[in-house]
Each structure stands twice: as structure tokens, then as C-alpha cells.
Amino acid sequence: MNTPALKDWPLWEVFVRSKQGLEHKHCGSLHAADAAQALHMARDVYTRRQEGVSIWVVPSVAITASNPDDKGELFDPAADKIYRHPTFYEIPEEVGHM
């Protein structure tokens, strides 16, 4: 069986804004011939129950991701900088909410 189906349809990442005022959130991916078709398909695949009011589609190849091997190097330095968090500072009770 020859199925030259989707190998030439690029992959798109789909981001949906669930309601006005919220950010677009990644919700999945799909294959489509072009951006317009990707939008149409994203609407059918990811918003059948009013899950969104706006959709972004981005070619998957356009995304540059950090390398998991660099995770330590990139993110660990933040671990010992607890003074960046408000809870690091002790404030007298009588000051109240700050």
C-alpha cells in the first residue's frame, strides 16, 4: 500500500487562547499544507467545545528549543538564589500584609 499522505504536509504547533484576557497556550500539533489550512484544522481538532476564542499556528520547524542536556546549566543557578523570592524576607507581624 502506498500512502504518500502527509509527508509533504509540514507539522504545525497549535496555541489556543481559551478566553479573552488569557494567554495563548500550547495545546498540540497537526499536519497541514499551509497556514490557512492549519488554522481551519486546528479549529476542528482543538476547539469543538468552545475551548478557544483565538488560535495561533506556528510551523514546528520555526521553534528553537533549549537542549535538555543544558537543563542544569540553564536552570540550576536559580536554585540557590532564594533571596529572589518574597518569602526570603522576614517582616514583623505588626506590619501586616506586604
Place this chain on the structure above:
Amino acid sequence: MYTQAMDIPDESGKKLAAVSNAPSDQEAAFEARIDADGRIEPQDWMPEAYRKTLVRQISQHAHSEIVGMLPEGNWISRAPSLKRKAILIAKVQDEGGHGLYLYSAAETLGTSRDQMLEGLHSGKAKYSSIFNYPTLNWADVGVIGWLVDGAAIMNQVPLCRCSYGPYARAMVRVCKEESFHQRQGYEALLVMMKGTEEQRAMVQDAVNRYWWKCLAMFGPPDADSPHSAQGMRWGIKRISNDDLRQKFIDATVPQAKVLGVTLPDPELKWNEARGHYDYGQIDWAEFWNTVEGNGPCNKERLATRVKAHNDGQWVRDAAQAYARKQKERALKEAA
């Protein structure tokens, strides 16, 4: 819908025993994350066998969603009312969507959509054997929603905690939609049970034909499931076949009572000591025969699926030609 196929060997599983030659510190990091009930993401290192198991399971799951559209699709044009027709179209569309979420999740493991479709269309890959049985009358559509999707939910809820992130996320989405599938089926049967004697007999007949096949959906008994232990170890499988089956039976017996049907198992009775229902023997010979391709509808389902795919070829070609033309036009205008 879902696949029972967690433990069903197919072509892709043949190289499962391959030993990875990756450095052991990567393997140790992987094992540590699994032990800590952490999640694995596509870019993370993973043992080849873990990747292959997931590709096989997720693609079989996706195929089951896609083939699962066929038995119910048969009834769209014959639904008894406009309301039931709209509901059925929505459900079948959901199954198509579930297939797409799952294919996408499998693709993150480095397999292509084409490879997976080729596996399905050539008969190399498996899908849930429940779809190789015919839907003979309208009550079958209700019973598929109630029992088949009910069994699916039992199996899919624990998969939301699967160790592989993209699979778990796809399952969260699927599970949110699955509840509608079961409820619409049960409600359609309730309506029939309030109808004529003939309608009630149709419901009972459909239950009789589907009950044992639904129990088999959970896969072979734990003792005969060679992949189960490794799947559990890796956090791909969370609850064993037999435990899921028992959960399903315990949940379904009271629902059958409310509906007013009997379940076709003389050995089905409450066991006070176990706190569960006891049940009779499942016909595993029939199950395996269907898995091997000899069920009543295997050939018809596959042929329908391949035909639908081939008939859609011109649409895919046209979309691609259009995209290419638009791109060329944009380039020319820019020049």
C-alpha cells in the same frame, strides 16, 4: 474509544529486545526520573525499548480511534432522529480528533504519520478488536457508547498519569470528551427501554452480543501479559488488565440494573469477601482469533479505511498544490 492492544504484539514489537548502548548515566537518570514518578518529554534520553513500546501502544491506540469511527459511522445516515444523528456525528468527529491527538503524540517519538498509516493499512499494526464486530441495529450504537466507551474510560483515566508527557496530555484531552460518549449511549438505551417490547429486546440482544467482547477489551489476564510488568515499571501502564476489568464490571452491574437489562453471565454475582463481582470465563480463543485478523469484520474495516484514505488523496494533493502556488505567488510579488 481505546485500544486493548497494550499487550498485543505486532511487527513493531519484534525488535523490542534491542539493548541500548547509551551511556549508563543517561539510563540511570531516566530510571531515577521514572522512580520519582517524573515525566519524560520528547527531547529527553530514553531507552530504545521504552520508545518502541510507546510508539506501538500510542499508534495502536490512534488506529483504534480511527477504525472506531467505522462501526458507528454506518449508523449516521440511519439514526432514528435528527437529534440522535447530530449527537452521533459529534461523537464520530470526536473519535477522529482523538486519533489525531494520539498520532501527534506518537510522532514526537520520531515515527512519522506515514509510517503509522502504512502500518495500519498494510495490516501490520493492530487496533482494538472490538471494532471487528458488526453493528447490527440501532441499539448497538447505544451499547457501544455505554459499554465500549465505558471500558475505554476505565482504561484511559490512568493513562492520563502515563510517564510519557505528550501521551498523558493527549489522554487528558480525550478523557474530557469521552464522558459525553458514554452518557449519550446510556441515555439512548434508556429511551429505547421505555419503548416497545421489541425495542427492549433489541437492547438486550445488543448487550448480549457486546458484553463479553467488552470484557476482552482490557486485554489478556495478567498472568498472560508479558509486556505488562515492564509497562508498569516504566509508568506507561498504571493499573493491570485484570484490575481494570474488575473495576469496569463493578461499575457496570448497577448501571445494567437501572437500565433494566441482564448481563449474559450466569456466574456474575457479588462476592462479599472480595468486595467485587465474580464473573465467568472469557473466550480468549475467540479474542486472539479476531486479533489475528479473522473476526467477522476485520477485512471489511480495513478495506473501508484504505478506500477512504485513497479516495481522499486528491484532496491532499490539491491542498498541497494550492499551498505551493500561493507561496510562489507571494515570492513573485515580493520580487
